[in-house]
Structures are given as C-alpha cells and as structure tokens.
Amino acid sequence: MIWLNVVIQGVLLGGFYALFACGLSLMFGVLKVINLAHGDMAVVAAYVAVFLTPHLHIPEVWSFLVVVPLFGLIGYVVQRTLIQKSIDRDPFTTLLVTFGLSVVIENILLEAYTANGQTVNIGALITKSWHPTSIIYISYVSLAVLAAAVIVLALLQLFLSYTGTGRLIRAVADDREAAQLSGANYRHIFGVAAAIAFATVALAGIAFGMMTQFAPTSGGVNLLFAFEAVVIGGIGSLWGTLVGGVALGVAQQFGAHLNPQYQVLAGNLLFLLVLAVRPQGLFGKKTALS
Amino acid sequence: MSDTQSPALDQNGVIRVRRSTHSPIYTLVGASILIVLLSVAPWIVPAEFATTLMNFFILVIMATMWNLLAGYAGMVSIGQQAFVGLGAYATLYFALKGMNPFVTIPFAALACGVIAYPVTLLLFRLRGGYFSIATWVVADTAMLIIGTIAVLGGGTGRLMPGLQNLSPSETAHFSYLATWVVALVVVVGTYVLLRSRLGLVLSAIRDNEVAARSAGANVRAARRTVFILAAAGCGAAGAVLAISQPFIQPSNEFNMQWAAEMLFVSMIGGLGTIEGPIIGSIIFFVLQQTLQQEGVWYLVIFGTFAVAVALWQPRGLWGAFRDRFHSELLPVGHWVEGPKGKKRTRTGKS
Amino acid sequence: MSETLLEVRDITIHHGQLCAINDVSFRLGQGEVLAMIGANGAGKSTLLRTLAGLHRPTSGVIEYEGADIVKMSPNKRVEAGISLVPEGRRLFSSMTLEENLKVGAFRAKKGPFNIDRIYELFDWMPERRKQNVWQLSGGEQQAVAIGRALVANPQVLLLDELSLGLAPIIIERIYALVPEIVASGVSILIVEQDVAQGVAVANRVHCLLEGKTSLTGVPSDLTSEQIDRAYFGADLTTVTTESESAE
Numbered sequence: 001m002i003w004l005n006v007v008i009q010g011v012l013l014g015g016f017y018a019l020f021a022c023g024l025s026l027m028f029g030v031l032k033v034i035n036l037a038h039g040d041m042a043v044v045a046a047y048v049a050v051f052l053t054p055h056l057h058i059p060e061v062w063s064f065l066v067v068v069p070l071f072g073l074i075g076y077v078v079q080r081t082l083i084q085k086s087i088d089r090d091p092f093t094t095l096l097v098t099f100g101l102s103v104v105i106e107n108i109l110l111e112a113y114t115a116n117g118q119t120v121n122i123g124a125l126i127t128k129s130w131h132p133t134s135i136i137y138i139s140y141v142s143l144a145v146l147a148a149a150v151i152v153l154a155l156l157q158l159f160l161s162y163t164g165t166g167r168l169i170r171a172v173a174d175d176r177e178a179a180q181l182s183g184a185n186y187r188h189i190f191g192v193a194a195a196i197a198f199a200t201v202a203l204a205g206i207a208f209g210m211m212t213q214f215a216p217t218s219g220g221v222n223l224l225f226a227f228e229a230v231v232i233g234g235i236g237s238l239w240g241t242l243v244g245g246v247a248l249g250v251a252q253q254f255g256a257h258l259n260p261q262y263q264v265l266a267g268n269l270l271f272l273l274v275l276a277v278r279p280q281g282l283f284g285k286k287t288a289l290s
Numbered sequence: 291m292s293d294t295q296s297p298a299l300d301q302n303g304v305i306r307v308r309r310s311t312h313s314p315i316y317t318l319v320g321a322s323i324l325i326v327l328l329s330v331a332p333w334i335v336p337a338e339f340a341t342t343l344m345n346f347f348i349l350v351i352m353a354t355m356w357n358l359l360a361g362y363a364g365m366v367s368i369g370q371q372a373f374v375g376l377g378a379y380a381t382l383y384f385a386l387k388g389m390n391p392f393v394t395i396p397f398a399a400l401a402c403g404v405i406a407y408p409v410t411l412l413l414f415r416l417r418g419g420y421f422s423i424a425t426w427v428v429a430d431t432a433m434l435i436i437g438t439i440a441v442l443g444g445g446t447g448r449l450m451p452g453l454q455n456l457s458p459s460e461t462a463h464f465s466y467l468a469t470w471v472v473a474l475v476v477v478v479g480t481y482v483l484l485r486s487r488l489g490l491v492l493s494a495i496r497d498n499e500v501a502a503r504s505a506g507a508n509v510r511a512a513r514r515t516v517f518i519l520a521a522a523g524c525g526a527a528g529a530v531l532a533i534s535q536p537f538i539q540p541s542n543e544f545n546m547q548w549a550a551e552m553l554f555v556s557m558i559g560g561l562g563t564i565e566g567p568i569i570g571s572i573i574f575f576v577l578q579q580t581l582q583q584e585g586v587w588y589l590v591i592f593g594t595f596a597v598a599v600a601l602w603q604p605r606g607l608w609g610a611f612r613d614r615f616h617s618e619l620l621p622v623g624h625w626v627e628g629p630k631g632k633k634r635t636r637t638g639k640s
Numbered sequence: 641m642s643e644t645l646l647e648v649r650d651i652t653i654h655h656g657q658l659c660a661i662n663d664v665s666f667r668l669g670q671g672e673v674l675a676m677i678g679a680n681g682a683g684k685s686t687l688l689r690t691l692a693g694l695h696r697p698t699s700g701v702i703e704y705e706g707a708d709i710v711k712m713s714p715n716k717r718v719e720a721g722i723s724l725v726p727e728g729r730r731l732f733s734s735m736t737l738e739e740n741l742k743v744g745a746f747r748a749k750k751g752p753f754n755i756d757r758i759y760e761l762f763d764w765m766p767e768r769r770k771q772n773v774w775q776l777s778g779g780e781q782q783a784v785a786i787g788r789a790l791v792a793n794p795q796v797l798l799l800d801e802l803s804l805g806l807a808p809i810i811i812e813r814i815y816a817l818v819p820e821i822v823a824s825g826v827s828i829l830i831v832e833q834d835v836a837q838g839v840a841v842a843n844r845v846h847c848l849l850e851g852k853t854s855l856t857g858v859p860s861d862l863t864s865e866q867i868d869r870a871y872f873g874a875d876l877t878t879v880t881t882e883s884e885s886a887e
Contacts, residue, residue, distance in 0.1 A: 034419025036368075085601055091418055093600050095366045096557060100597040103550045107586040107593070164746050171732045171743045177694060178730035183718035183747030183792060220546070224430060227423045235420070261445070265434040268427055272412060275424065279415040 005136045006257050010250030012138065014229075015146030016211070017245035020204040021226035022153055023197030025241045028230075030173045030193040031079075033087060036098040039223025040105040041198055042205025045071055046214050047109060049206050050118050061122040064206045068199050075198025076191040083194065084187060102220070109216035117213030120206055145207045149242070152200055157238055169193055228271040234284025243282055309485075309621050317619050325474070332466045337459075344466050344534050346575050347473035348527050349551060353559070353567030354480050355523035356552035361561035362484065362492040363516040368549045369425030372432045373402045373521040375544035377528025379436055382538050385452045386441070392468050395529040402525025406518045413517075414510065426549075433544035447539025450532055469530040476523050481564050483519070484622040488512060496562075550589070554596040560606025564620040569608050642669035645827050646691070646722075646796050651700030653683070653690050660686040661697075662851040668796065673818060673828045675842035677835050679871060683851040684831040685727050688800045691829070692724035693717045704796070719747055723794035727801045729785040731773045737784055738769040744788035751793025752824045758787040761817065779810035786814070790821065797821065799830040803837060815841050835867060849873045 024038050048070075049063035058066060086097040119126075122141065129139040160166040171179040172189045180186055208214055208222065225248060233244020248267050255266025274281060332340045352374065359365045380398035385391045409428055416424050437445045453461055483489055491512050494502035503509050532538055551574065559570025574592060581588035603610055612618050616625070646668040653661040660683040668674050676684050689695045691702065693714035702710050709717060732740050741755050748754070759766045762783050768776070773784060782802060789797060803811040811834070818841045822828060832838035839845055839859045847855040847870040855862070855870030868874075 028419070034423065036419075036422075082601075089601070089604060092360075092364070092366060093604060095419055095422055096553065096600045097597050099368060099550075099553060100557075100593045100600065103554075104590050104593040104597070107590045111585055111587060111590070164742070167735070167739060167743050168746060170734060170739075174732040174734050175730050177714075178726060178732065179743070180694065180714040181692060181718065181724050181726060181730075182744045182788060183715045184743075185713070185715045224423070224426060227420075228427065231420065231424075261434075261438060265431065265438075268431040268434065271427055272431065275412050275415060 001133065001135050002257075006253045007250055008136060008138060010253040011246050012142040012146050012249070013253065014242070014246030014249030015149040016142075016204065016207060017222075017225050017229045017248055018242040019145065019149035019152060019207065020201060020222055021229045021241050021245060022156060022238060023200040023204075024223075024226050025230050025235070025238060026156075026193055027197045029236055030169055031083075031087065031190050033083070033091065033094045034098070034227075035083070035197070036095065036223070037102040037105060037219075038098075038197070038201055039219035039221070039226065040102050040109075041071065041075075041219070042201045042208065042222060043109065043214060043216060043219035044105060045202035045205040046120060046209035046218075047113060047118070049120055049209060051113070060120050061210070063120070064203055067206060068203050071202035072195040072199035076195040078198070079191045079194030080187060084190065087190075106216045106220065113216065115215050115217075117215050118209065119213050120209035122210050126210070139211075141210050145211065148203065148207065149245075152203065153238055153242055156196070156200075160238075165189075165192060225267065228267060231281055231284075232271060232274045234281030237281075237283040240281060240283035247282075308625050320619075328470060329467075331470075332463045337462060340462065340466050341534075342575065342579070344469045344530075346571055347469045348531055348534070349555060349571045349574065350568055351473050351476045351527040351530075352524055352548060352552045353555040353571055354476055354564070355520040355527070357556040357559075357561060357563075357567045358480055358483075358516060358523075359520045360553075361556065361563075361566075362489070362496060363513050364496050365513065365517065366419075366422045367425040367520075368422050368546075368553070369427070369429035370520065370524045370552060371544050371546060371548040372425070372429035373406065373524035374528035374531065374548050375429070375436065375540065376405060376432055377402050377525030378532035378538055378543040379442055379528075380525065381529040381532045382442055382448075382450055385450055389452070391450060391452045391533050392464060395468060395472060395526060395533075398529035399522040399526040402528075403518045403522035406521030407514075409521075410514050410517050414513070429544060429546075429549075433540045436544070437540045443538060445540060447537055447542075450536035450538055453533070453536055465530070465534045468533060472526050472530050476526065477564065477568070480523075481620050481622065484564070488515065489622060492516065550593070554592050556606075557596045558592075558599050558606055560608035560610075560612075561604070563606070563608050563612065563618070564622060565618070566606050566608045570606070573607075642671055644668070645670050645705065646829070647701075647703040648691070649701040649703070651687075651690070651702065652698045653686055653695065653700075654698045655686060660851055661690075661848075663700075664848070664851075664853050666846050666853075666856070668827055668829050671822060671825070671827055672844065673822060673830065673842045675838035675845050676829065676831045676848060677833070677838045677845060677867075677871065678848035678854075680833060681850070683848055685800055687848075688724060688798050688829070688831055689726075691798055692722065692726075715747070718792055718794070719749070721749065721793075721795035722798065723789040723792050723796070724798040725785050725789045725800060725802070727804065729778075729781045731781055731784055731788070733774050734772075736770050736772055737765060737776070740773055740784055740788050741791055744791040748791055749793045753790045753793050755791060758791055761790075761820070762787065777810075778806050779814065782806060782810075782814055786817070790826070794826060797826050797828045799828060801831055801833060803832065803834045811837060835871060839867065847871055 020042065024035065027033060027035050027038070045067050049060055049067050053060065053063040053066055056066065082097065083094065086094040126141060129137045130143070131137050160170055168179065168184045168189055169192065171182065172184060172186050176186050179189070208218065229245040229248045230241050231244070232247050233240035233242065248270065251270040252263045252267040256263035328343070331343060352370065356367065356370055359367050359370070377398045380401040381391060381394045384394040384397055413421060413424050413428065436442060442448070456464065484492070491502070491507045494505065494507055495509050495512060499509060528543060531543065535542070555570035555574050556567050557570070558573060559568065560566030577592055578588045581591070599606060605613065644667050648667070649665045651661060651664050652659065664687070666674065676687065678684050686695060690697050693712055697710065701708060704720060704722060709720070712720070732743060735743070738755070741758060745755060764780070765783070765787070773781060776784065802814055815837055818828065830838060830842065842859060845855070845857060845859055845862065845867070846853065847867065849870060850873065854873065855866060
C-alpha cells in the first residue's frame, strides 16, 4: 500500500514536471533551440507573484491570472530581440547566450531577494489534502497542479492541431523554409512559440511556489528535471513529455522513499538509463540524436 | 606541421602561408621572462596576491580546457565541474590512502580521463543543447554519488590529510608552485596539441564536419580524445583546487559556478584562441577584486558582458585584437599572405 | 507581347564564393510559361530560390509588377503573388494532406483557387485527405506541393524540378495540368532538367549553362541540335566570354 502512495506522489510530481517542460519541448521543436534560462523564467514569475502583484491588490493565489499573460508577452519580446539575434548567428551562440542570461538572472535575484526560501501564499489551502486511506494522501494543491498540467497540455495540443496559427507553428517546426514559402513569417511564429513557452513556465513557477519553497537557484534545479522529463518521454512529443514527467516523478519518489538523499539521484539514473538503452525516449522521434 | 612556406606559390613571392606573422623570438623571450617571474612570485609578492594568482591559474586551466572543448571540438559542456569535483575527490582518496597530496595530482588527472571514456559513450548520443544539459546531469549525478560516500566526507565534507606536516608558508608555497606548474603544463600542452595533426583535424571538423569526414577525419574519435583530455585537465584543476582549499566538500568542488566562470572567461577572452582564456581570466580577476564588496554583482556584470560579446563580437577580445593587428602570441592557425595583404585562415567560430 | 509580370535584369547570384548565376536577364509575361532548362549545377534552383526570397542576389534587379522586390521577405512575396514549389517537394511531414493545403491557404489571396478547387484538379485527393503525407507516393506528393502553392492564388508560380525522382508517366500527368493552371490566370516559370518536358509545355525557353544564358527563344523556332549545344555547352551561341579563372 505504501508503494501505491509512492506512485501517486510520483504522478502528482510528474504533472508539475510536464507543465514545466512543455515550453522547453515546444521551443526545441519549433525554434530548434534549448533555452537554458527556461527554468529561471519560472522562478522570476514566482518572485513577481510574491513581491510585485500585491501592489496590484491581487491576492497571491490569483496572481497567475496577471503574471502568465505578462510572461507570454515578455517571451514574445525576448524572442524577437535577444534570442532571434543569437539564432541568426548559430545554435552555439544561443546556448551561450541563454546560459549567460540564466546566470545573470539567478545572481540578480540573489542580490535582490537573498537566498532565503519564499512561497506563494495560498492561505489554508496548502494544508488541505485528501486521505482516501490512512497511508495515501493527496494534497489539493498538487492535484490542482496536475489538473492544470493536463488542461494546459490538452489546450496546447488542440491549439496546434486545429487552429491556423497552430498549424503554422507545426509547419515551421517541420520545415522552416517551406513554411516561409507558404507565407509564414517565421520570426513571428518563433515569437508565438516562445510566448507560449514563457507563459506555461510562468504558470509552472507559480505552481511550484504554491507547493513548496523557492529560491533563486530553484529554476536551475527544475530545468534539469524538465529536461530529463523531455528526454525520457521522447523529444518531439507533447504527451511524451507528460509520460516522461510522470516516469521521472515516480522514480524520484521511489528514491526518496529509500533515502531522502537519493531522490534527485534516482531521477538522474533513470535519465542516464534511458539515454543508454533507448536514447530517443519512450515516444520520441530521433531529432536530437547524433 | 612545419613552419615552411608553401613552395609552389612562392616563386614570385605572391602567396605565402605561414604559422606566425612575426618572429617567434618575441614570444619566446617574453614568455621566458614571465615564466621566471611567476615561478618566484610567492617569495616576492604578498601572500594574498600569491593566493589570487593561484586562483587565477586554476581558472586559466579550466577555461583553457573548456575552450578546447567548445572552441575547437564544438562541444558546449556545462558539466565540466564534474571532473573538477572528481579530480578533487580523487586527490582526497589517494591522500587518504597515504599518498602525498602533491604527488596525487597526475593520478587524479588520469583518473578523470579514465572515467571520461564511458561517459562519452552515453553523452555522444546527444547533440547540441541536449548534449550540454546532459553534461550537467552527469555533473549533478557525480556530485550526488560522491555525497553519499561517508569516508570521503559525505555531504558535509572533510579536511584533506597529508598537509598538516608542513608549515603554513610551506603549504602556501608548494600549493602555488603545484598550481603554477599544472597551469603551465596545461597551456603549453594545449598549444602543442593544437599545432599537431589533431589540432588540424579539429579545425576541419569545426569548419565543416561533413567535409572533414569525407576527407578521412575520424570525427568521433577526435571528439572523444578531446573530451577525455579536457576531463583530465579539469581533473588536474580540481586536484590543485583541493590542495589550495583543503576543506573538501561536494558543493564547492562540484559547484556550477566553475561552469559559469569557464564559459564566460573563454567567451570574453576569445573562443578558439589560446590567449583568449588567459586574457578573459585576467579581466575576470580584475573585475572580481574591484567589486569584491558588492556580493555577486561582479558575476552579473561579467555574465552580461559575456552575452554582449557573444552577440556582437563573437570572436572575443583577443579574436578582435588578432584580426585587427594581424598578430598572435601563440599561433595555432595559418596566415595567408597574398598581394592584397594578410588574411588568416578561418579557424574560429564567427 | 503580353504585359510583363516579372522582370529580371543583369542578375548575379553567389553561393558563398561560388558564382551560381552570372549576369542573367529575362522576363515573364502575363499568361506565359517560361522554361529554364539546363544541366545540374547550372544554377537554376538557386535562381528560383532567389526569386522566392530565400536567397539574396549579389547584384541585379528583380521587378515584380513594376516594383523592385529584392529586399522583400519570402512570406511577403507570397502575399504579393509569387509562389514557389520547391525542389524535392518539401511537404510538412508531420501533417496530413489536407493540413498541408490548409497551411498554404492561411495567407491566401482572393482568386480562383481554394482547397475544393484543388480537390477538383486532383480527384484522388479528397478520399486521402486525412492521410499523412509521408504515406503518399512521389507523384502524389508532388501534386500536394503544387496544390499547396496554388491555393495561395499566386500570379506567378515558380516550379522547381517537378520531374525529379518521378516515373515518366507520372511526370506526364503532372505536366498535363499546366495548361489548366495557366488558363486560370497563373503565369508559370518552370525549371527543368528534363528538356523534352520543359520545351513541350513552354511558350518560351531560356537555357542556362554554368550560370550564364546560353540560348533563348520560342520552342518552335529552335532545333534540337541548338538546344543540345546550349544545354551541354559545346557551342555558346549568345554569350562570349574570356576563359574564366579557376575557382
């Protein structure tokens, strides 16, 4: 019975990882870039929710309604300026620039807000949970985050499949030049993809802040997990990312159950195992492989 | 590769291909003076400055290795701290077995080189950004695994044995010398490597991998060799780091900060040059010393500077200098002199 | 002489250090089919890509409806009415047949072509529209690529190497569509290695040899020997050159 709880906790954690990772997956699929500052955007969103939205007299628990669209806009602008400029040079430059941004952002946050842990205040909700049996507990917050992840992924999939812009995004991901020849302004499409990535990761960051404490370095830690989720699930597949996230979450919870020190290690080992045995991941296409 | 000019085109003196645009005598004399000065430094400069120099050398070693990986073999690693940490812990391990810590240095480097080989078998399945993040996972995993080994100090760390017999000034002097020697070996070694056949193969791969492959270059083997060498180099850096800061703990030896520093320094100094990491390290230390009181702002400024360099002057400061003044201290490419003036063959990412 | 839609003057295009097109001029008139023929490496595809906006010429003028479009981005050219069917089809491999057409239609201008009209033109398409394009044969993929470009309602359709990799009977069927497309008001610039097909369908022919114009004219006025000579370069009829320095 205890193992069932471990699995359930893993699934709940996996939902969060999937939400965090779907933007990463999208940006890689469409722009062919890894944004190493992806995780830090989540943390910045959490800091904005805690320290800046109160000025608008919005309770922190509803801050995401403002922060998520804001970050979508920021994503579009950052993409069309900074990231596009580095893409125009080469992928190498993009890695270096986004890494540099990541370090700069983390250290600015460190100076501004210190290394102390913060949380997004959701009042009494944090303690509420459901106990179907004495061993299994499901916290409302985690469940809400899992639900949010599934909804966001479903909406994203619908958007990509059935709207004109969504189709253009898929077209640009398949063959950028051919998409240009069909009338797509690929820089704008890149911007839209980045906007979606930033918006989703902002939501993930606020969710993280609701579930646990965050600090300037939390972004880096979660980026690692997001990346592992994407690779385990399969590069190029949105639902694969959900499965990968869940697999990672479950592995981590198993590790944690044996010894809290082993939580992250267990996830890393799963990742390395997948890399060794099935490098394209569970549902992946072979795009990122040599 | 010899320093001779290409005979066929030289009859009218129209086109010449050379290694260096000025006589190597200048570099040799300058370098000799510098080497002598740096060797006697601990006895002539204040102890604080010697410590700074030591940290400077460690950064130069790491940056030179990172530059070798990224600027020549095209592999952006944000996980080299794995080998810095492993080198430090290898030194600790050998010291615990009774070896003199200073003697462990080459063994620590060797150990890292050996560990690097199976790591490449995994990592080389990925490309580009995914390769980069995977190097990070490797570093994270190494740190976590070491953290579970109690005899090495576990998560909290422990003191390096074998250094207690020496007086503080002896320790300081020997640490300095060890670090200086390692830095010298690494930089000179890299220079020699890049002027060798492997260096030529690397330049070819970086410029056009498909063409290099079809010309017979074994791309995978070349990359693997470079990765292993870079691991060994970082291992050596870790070893001297462990000796100079003898309280060994995972969060210090495997710190992500090393990755950031290696990267920024190489970028600002100039990727694909030997002088670049050195120049970048100098700037880094100047900045750090000046802004010491301001917490981590120096890192913010340095990082922003690195991003700006990447976007607008990708050859870095030394690369720009070299292109403008047509001269290098440690030439590893070729200069083609034709009727329209000197032009360097493209061996850097631009 | 029909009204000029597209005029190219003294255009030179480089691929890195290689000169792909050297000082070429031609015009495409309303309702015309112009065939650019030439061997592999003659620079034809580079020329089409430049006309579509994917490549910048080193020098020269490209005028469309009287305006210079050299600086116009590819997607703007599509909106203006120039569509390219690229070499190798370049369909969107993760999408179905219908989705590929829908992408083409996203920025479509008003005109005779829409998805339903494409389905009339290629009557096998409707029942296979939900199939993923990688399941289609080469000829079918070529048809989808043409449909994708047509659905934007171009005034100038650029066709790059339609026959590449296709069986002769399929090539014939595809070329049989050309008159119908022209009749709907589209002018066509076609690039072909297959001389017979190119010449058969064209109003005028322009032959390129190693980046230079080697022959122009109306097919009925040209003998097959003339065309062979121009294609293979045994005898340059229009351009005189000094011997060129080796690359």
